[in-house]
Amino acid sequence: MARHRRGRCRERGSSLTRSAADPLVPLWLKIAVTAFVAFLVPVYYRWWGPRNFLWFSDLALLATVPALWLESGFIASAVTVAVLLPEVVWNVGYFGRLVSGRYMGSLAAYMFDARKPRYVRALSLFHVWLPPLLLWLVYRLGYDERAWIVTTIVAWVVLPFTWLVTERGEESVNWVYGPERIAPLAWLAIVMLAFPLLVYLPTHLLLRALF
Numbered sequence: 001m002a003r004h005r006r007g008r009c010r011e012r013g014s015s016l017t018r019s020a021a022d023p024l025v026p027l028w029l030k031i032a033v034t035a036f037v038a039f040l041v042p043v044y045y046r047w048w049g050p051r052n053f054l055w056f057s058d059l060a061l062l063a064t065v066p067a068l069w070l071e072s073g074f075i076a077s078a079v080t081v082a083v084l085l086p087e088v089v090w091n092v093g094y095f096g097r098l099v100s101g102r103y104m105g106s107l108a109a110y111m112f113d114a115r116k117p118r119y120v121r122a123l124s125l126f127h128v129w130l131p132p133l134l135l136w137l138v139y140r141l142g143y144d145e146r147a148w149i150v151t152t153i154v155a156w157v158v159l160p161f162t163w164l165v166t167e168r169g170e171e172s173v174n175w176v177y178g179p180e181r182i183a184p185l186a187w188l189a190i191v192m193l194a195f196p197l198l199v200y201l202p203t204h205l206l207l208r209a210l211f
Contacts (some may be wrong), residue, residue, distance in 0.1 A: 023071060024140050030068045033133075037065055040123050047120050054162045054173050056155075057083050057090070061126055064134070073141030074150075080134040081147040081203045082155070087131040094127070143211035148204035152196040159195070163188050 040061070044052055052058060060083040067075035086107070094108035103109070111121050163176040168184070178187035 025068050025071050025137070033068055034065050036126070037061060040126070043120060043123060047117075051162075051166055051173060054158060054165075056158070056174060057087065057127065057130075059158070060134075061130060064130070064137075067137060071141060073138065074144040074146065076134060076137040076141050077144040077147035077207070078150045078154070080138050080207060081151045081200050084131055084134065084203050084207075085199050087127055090127045091131070138207060138211055143207045145204075145208060147207075148196070148200050151200050155195050155200075156192055159188065159192050 044058070053062070060079045063075055063079045066072065067079060089105065090107045093105035094111055096102070096104040097108070097112060108127070110116060111124060113121075159174060159176055162173050163184070166173055166176065168177045168180075172178075175191055176188055177184065178190070182190075
C-alpha cells in the first residue's frame with residue numbers, strides 16, 4: 001500500500017513538472033492576445049465609448065485573456081458558449097458582403113462604413129480569429145458543462161444593465177431595444193429568454209458532443 005501511494009505521488013509530481021515545463025497554452029499566444037487587447041481597449045474606448053464594452057463579443061475578448069493565462073477550461077467554455085454562434089453570424093455577414101458586395105445583415109455592416117477609420121475597423125477583425133481560438137482552447141483545456149448555466153447568469157446581469165445605461169435611438173447593444181410596437185420591458189424579457197434558449201443551449205449541446 002505504501003509503495004502504491006509513493007508511486008501515485010511520483011506520477012502526480014512528474015505530471016506537475018510536465019505541466020509547468022509544457023503549458024497547455026503557449027506563452028507567445030498569451031502575450032500576443034494580451035498585447036492586442038491592451039491596444040484595442042483605449043482605441044475602442046475613445047472611438048466607441050465605454051458602453052460599447054457591454055457587447056458580448058467585446059466582453060468575450062476581454063475574458064479570453066484570463067482564460068489564456070490561467071489556462072482555464074471553465075472560462076474558455078463560458079466565453080465560447082456566449083459568443084460562438086453570434087461570431088459565426090458576424091463572419092457570414094462580413095465575408096458574404098466582402099465577396100458578393102451585397103448587404104448580408106447588420107452585425108458586420110459597420111466594417112464597410114467609410115466614415116469610420118480603417119484602423120478602428122481593422123481592430124474589429126478579432127471577430128474572425130476569436131471563434132477558432134476559443135474552439136482550440138476548449139479542445140485543449142476541455143469543455144466545462146457548467147458553461148451554459150454560468151453564461152446565462154452573466155447574460156441576465158449584463159442585459160438589464162445594458163438596458164438601463166443605454167437609450168432607445170442609440171445603437172441597440174446586445175439588441176436590448178426592439179420594435180417600438182413592443183413594450184421595452186417585454187422586449188427585454190424576450191431577449192433574456194432568447195439568448196439562453198436559442199444561442200447558448202444549442203452551442204452548449206454542440207460543444208458537449210464535440211469535446
